[in-house]
Each structure stands twice: as structure tokens, then as C-alpha cells.
Amino acid sequence: GAGVSQSPSNKVTEKGKDVELRCDPISGHTALYWYRQSLGQGLEFLIYFQGNSAPDKSGLPSDRFSAERTGGSVSTLTIQRTQQEDSAVYLCASSSSGGAFGNEQFFGPGTRLTVL
Amino acid sequence: DQQVKQNSPSLSVQEGRISILNCDYTNSMFDYFLWYKKYPAEGPTFLISISSIKDKNEDGRFTVFLNKSAKHLSLHIVPSQPGDSAVYFCAASAYDGNKLVFGAGTILRVKS
Numbered sequence: 001g002a003g004v005s006q007s008p009s010n011k012v013t014e015k016g017k018d019v020e021l022r023c024d025p026i027s028g029h030t031a032l033y034w035y036r037q038s039l040g041q042g043l044e045f046l047i048y049f050q051g052n053s054a055p056d057k058s059g060l061p062s063d064r065f066s067a068e069r070t071g072g073s074v075s076t077l078t079i080q081r082t083q084q085e086d087s088a089v090y091l092c093a094s095s096s097s098g099g100a101f102g103n104e105q106f107f108g109p110g111t112r113l114t115v116l
Numbered sequence: 117d118q119q120v121k122q123n124s125p126s127l128s129v130q131e132g133r134i135s136i137l138n139c140d141y142t143n144s145m146f147d148y149f150l151w152y153k154k155y156p157a158e159g160p161t162f163l164i165s166i167s168s169i170k171d172k173n174e175d176g177r178f179t180v181f182l183n184k185s186a187k188h189l190s191l192h193i194v195p196s197q198p199g200d201s202a203v204y205f206c207a208a209s210a211y212d213g214n215k216l217v218f219g220a221g222t223i224l225r226v227k228s
Binding site for chain 1: 159216
């Protein structure tokens with residue numbers, strides 16, 4: 001079966017523009033996560049969706065960042081008024097249920113965002 | 117404030133030898149630990165995990181050791197193979213959490 005897919009794979013934008021990053025999780029997975037990896041850093045948690053529960057937005061770095069998950073499946077991460085420090089690889093993951101215990105997160109290939 | 121630290125940015129090992137990757141954490145609430153492996157242009161893939169009630173978990177060539185008193189875990193790969201060359205991330209989670217906290221990664225190169 002298909003894994004987690006993300007689009008676009010690469011995005012170059014100008015400072016101040018808005019961008020949308022898309023994630024298609026594995027079919028049937030109820031939990032979806034967004035992370036980002038800046039150069040030389042580990043993965044940084046951004047946001048977590050679990051079923052119909054309110055998302056855990058505790059990792060979003062500023063109010064320029066937002067995410068939606070429509071119909072419990074596809075998710076879109078939106079960054080408004082992009083800044084150069086937003087440049088990173090944005091990774092999406094999904095899992096069959098929430099919680100980390102024995103619950104493997106499957107990652108997509110990521111979207112490399114470059115803000116000029 | 118790095119809660120999960122991988123102090124070795126890179127490691128080079130001869131094929132057939134043991135690779136040991138280390139990870140330290142500071143948050144005593146962490147009780148579930150994972151290792152992920154990442155190839156270039158791909159997302160991380162889950163490798164092995166351990167819960168805090170254990171001190172060792174083994175899966176084929178991969179063994180993870182957990183020393184809770186030292187807040188330290190390590191991943192042993194034996195024997196190392198060239199295909200193991202990748203970036204290895206250590207990650208941790210608290211019992212009531214679902215977000216993973218990752219280290220910065222260690223680049224492993226296995227030389228043939």
C-alpha cells in the first residue's frame with residue numbers, strides 16, 4: 001500500500017509570501033503529525049491531529065503557522081508571510097492511533113522549503 | 117533547551133564491526149524511546165524502540181540499551197553493513213504525550 005505522501009517535494013518562495021504544504025497520510029491512520037527539520041537540527045514537533053479531537057498545536061512556532069486536516073485524512077500546513085528562518089524540511093507522519101507507546105509513526109519524504 | 121542530545125554528529129565504522137550510537141536525555145518524564153533511520157531525500161523510518169520498564173530490546177542486528185539512572189540510551193548495530201550508512205535519530209516521548217522529541221541525529225558511515 002501507499003505510504004505517506006507530501007507535496008510539493010520542493011518549494012522556493014520569496015520572503016513575505018504564503019505557502020501551503022500538503023500531506024496525504026496512510027489510509028486508515030487516525031493520527032497525523034507535522035514536524036520540521038532545520039539545517040543541522042533534529043526534527044521539531046509542530047502539530048498533532050488525532051481523529052476528531054482538537055489538534056495539539058503546542059509546537060507551532062508562531063501564529064503565522066496553521067494546519068488543517070479535512071475529513072480526517074489530508075492535511076495542509078500553511079505558513080503566512082514566510083520568513084527566511086522558516087526554511088527547513090517539513091515532514092508529515094501518520095500512525096494508526098495516537099500516543100507514542102508501541103505506535104510507530106510513518107514519515108513522508110518531506111517538503112524542502114526555501115525562503116529567499 | 118535540547119531535551120534529547122546526540123553528541124556525536126558522525127561515526128565511521130568498518131563493515132562487520134559494531135556501530136554504537138549514543139543518546140542522552142534530560143527530561144525524566146520521558147519513558148518511551150525510539151530510533152529512526154533516515155536516508156537522503158527520504159523520511160525517517162522506524163528502527164527499534166524501548167520502554168522505560170526495560171533496559172534492553174533486541175531486533176536482529178539492532179539492540180537498544182537504556183540506562184535510566186544515567187538518562188542514556190544507545191543503539192548497537194552488529195555486524196555493521198554498508199547499507200546501514202544513514203542518519204540515525206534518537207527520539208523520546210513522555211507517557212501521556214504523543215509528540216516525539218528528536219535529537220539532532222548522527223551520520224553513520226559504514227566502510228566496506
